[in-house]
Amino acid sequence: MADTTNNLPPRYLRTPEAARFLGLSGRTLEKHRYFGTGPAYRRIGGRVIYSVDDLQAWADLGTKHSTSDPGQNDLLPREGSAFAQSRK
Structure with missing residues (x-):
C-alpha cells in the first residue's frame, strides 16, 4: 500500500x-x-x-530568548500596507 501521508493538502483555517x-x-x-x-x-x-504553516511562521517571527533580546523580528507592518503608509 502506498504512503499517502505526504500527499495531504495544506490545512487551512478560517479566522476564528x-x-x-x-x-x-x-x-x-x-x-x-x-x-x-x-x-x-x-x-x-x-x-x-x-x-497553518503561515500561522506558525508568523508566530515564530516573535521568538525571543530573553527579555533583553533586541527588537529584531518584531511584528511590523508590511511595506506598502495602509498602516505603514500612514506612519510615514
Missing part, C-alpha cells in the same frame, strides 16, 4: 480557528490583517483563510 490556534481573539487577528502586521492569508469565495 486561526485566532484560537494563535491564542488571540478573532478581532485581534482581523486588526493585524487590516494593518498588514498579521500572517499571510488567502481570500477564497469572499472568505478569509489562513494556512
